[in-house]
Amino acid sequence: xxxxxxxxxxxxxxxxxxxxxxxxxxxxxxxxxxxxxxxxxxxxxxxxxxxxxxxxxxxxxxxxxxxxxxxxxxxxxxxxxxxxxxxxxxxxxxxxxxxxxxxxxxxxxxxxxxxxxxxxxxxxxxxxxxxxxxxxxxxxxxxxxxxxxxxxxxxxxxxxxxxxxxxxxxxxxxxxxxxxxxxxxxxxxxxxxxxxxxxxxxxxxxxxxxxxxxxxxxxxxxxxxxxxxxxxxxxx
Amino acid sequence: xxxxxxxxxxxxxxxxxxxxxxxxxxxxxxxxxxxxxxxxxxxxxxxxxxxxxxxxxxxxxxxxxxxxxxxxxxxxxxxxxxxxxxxxxxxxxxxxxxxxxxxxxxxxxxxxxxxxxxxxxxxxxxxxxxxxxxxxxxxxxxxxxxxxxxxxxxxxxxxxxxxxxxxxxxxxxxxxxxxxxxxxxxxxxxxxxxxx
Numbered sequence: 001x002x003x004x005x006x007x008x009x010x011x012x013x014x015x016x017x018x019x020x021x022x023x024x025x026x027x028x029x030x031x032x033x034x035x036x037x038x039x040x041x042x043x044x045x046x047x048x049x050x051x052x053x054x055x056x057x058x059x060x061x062x063x064x065x066x067x068x069x070x071x072x073x074x075x076x077x078x079x080x081x082x083x084x085x086x087x088x089x090x091x092x093x094x095x096x097x098x099x100x101x102x103x104x105x106x107x108x109x110x111x112x113x114x115x116x117x118x119x120x121x122x123x124x125x126x127x128x129x130x131x132x133x134x135x136x137x138x139x140x141x142x143x144x145x146x147x148x149x150x151x152x153x154x155x156x157x158x159x160x161x162x163x164x165x166x167x168x169x170x171x172x173x174x175x176x177x178x179x180x181x182x183x184x185x186x187x188x189x190x191x192x193x194x195x196x197x198x199x200x201x202x203x204x205x206x207x208x209x210x211x212x213x214x215x216x217x218x219x220x221x222x223x224x225x226x227x228x229x230x231x232x233x234x235x236x
Numbered sequence: 237x238x239x240x241x242x243x244x245x246x247x248x249x250x251x252x253x254x255x256x257x258x259x260x261x262x263x264x265x266x267x268x269x270x271x272x273x274x275x276x277x278x279x280x281x282x283x284x285x286x287x288x289x290x291x292x293x294x295x296x297x298x299x300x301x302x303x304x305x306x307x308x309x310x311x312x313x314x315x316x317x318x319x320x321x322x323x324x325x326x327x328x329x330x331x332x333x334x335x336x337x338x339x340x341x342x343x344x345x346x347x348x349x350x351x352x353x354x355x356x357x358x359x360x361x362x363x364x365x366x367x368x369x370x371x372x373x374x375x376x377x378x379x380x381x382x383x384x385x386x387x388x389x390x391x392x393x394x395x396x397x398x399x400x401x402x403x404x405x406x407x408x409x410x411x412x413x414x415x416x417x418x419x420x421x422x423x424x425x426x427x428x429x430x431x432x
Contacts, residue, residue, distance in 0.1 A: 009419040009423060012391075012422050012423045013391050013419070015372060017392070019280075019373075019392060020365070020366075021276050022272075022275055022279040022280070022288075023272045023275060023276075024271040024274075024275040024289065025289070028267075028271050028292075029264065029267055029271070031293065032267060032293050032297070033264075035293060035297060036297060036300055
């Protein structure tokens with residue numbers, strides 16, 4: 001095959017072979033040796049020898065230290081914010097009393113979230129969660145230094161917890177103050193004395209967080225003073 | 237070792253002598269042996285005598301500087317041709333880029349193939365055979381570089397396919413096909429000459 005190809009191109013091969021040889025000039029060696037002698041050939045250092053020299057080590061070390069410092073600083077200042085949409089809302093740990101809508105049987109919700117229906121006429125509110133204060137009773141509860149806030153209700157753990165419902169106590173299921181009608185009232189006994197709890201309609205409660213203006217604050221303070229005076233006059 | 241003995245040594249023995257004993261005479265003998273073949277090869281490839289001399293000198297400087305990187309497994313001629321070929325290709329690319337930008341700067345001859353100018357031929361110095369050589373040289377320069385290199389090494393330098401394969405780092409089959417394609421291109425370009 002090679003021979004055939006060579007035969008095919010034999011003319012061109014002959015032409016190329018007949019070409020005059022281009023020669024180097026007579027002073028080629030002299031020029032070459034001059035160039036070689038003019039260049040300084042230092043001994044080639046190994047890779048590690050070229051790496052571990054101060055001119056390279058110092059910047060590299062500085063860079064490494066900077067990176068380490070940056071990592072430390074950034075790690076300490078980093079704020080890990082939780083996505084609010086991925087937070088599971090906390091279960092209510094307190095005891096709440098709710099009424100079943102159908103037969104108005106109070107339901108006791110315990111910490112385990114287990115809902116147990118409470119039998120009629122067996123409600124005995126002698127434990128702390130049963131004492132609930134509103135409005136006027138708030139200050140009293142605070143004075144007892146054992147008040148615990150639970151979403152609108154205030155639970156007095158240390159206070160003598162005895163709620164004397166009206167005559168309907170045994171015949172009618174317990175109604176929290178919010179569920180009392182306007183004509184009903186609950187008597188709460190504190191260390192300082194026995195007071196009546198007036199019903200407060202749930203509808204009247206405002207759970208919203210309001211930022212009152214200065215004018216509104218003045219009005220609120222005036223109302224507070226009035227209420228305090230009323231409270232004091234009641235105590236007397 | 238005397239100078240007379242050095243002349244009797246093969247290329248491989250000479251480079252070994254230069255490697256082990258740093259005998260500059262051995263190196264000089266190698267230069268003497270290879271300066272003309274390399275000059276011929278590089279000139280046919282680049283087409284510029286001055287540039288060719290620079291490349292050849294650079295080749296020998298590399299041999300001097302990196303003599304320890306030569307392994308006795310390979311032939312010395314293969315090693316030195318590889319160095320020269322690489323340098324020639326680099327120089328060709330560099331000159332081509334320079335030519336491209338210099339032409340584009342004037343906005344002329346954008347569609348033409350940019351060839352390296354050959355300033356070594358002077359009409360007043362040329363004989364008939366010289367004119368023929370010039371035409372052939374011009375034709376060689378028009379062959380694409382990949383084929384040109386192979387054709388020069390095979391048909392002008394007279395190297396074997398295996399040696400060319402080693403020098404260029406491509407398979408023998410590819411070398412053969414490239415040589416034939418280069419020859420075919422040359423045949424087309426030189427039809428008038430070889431018919432005479």
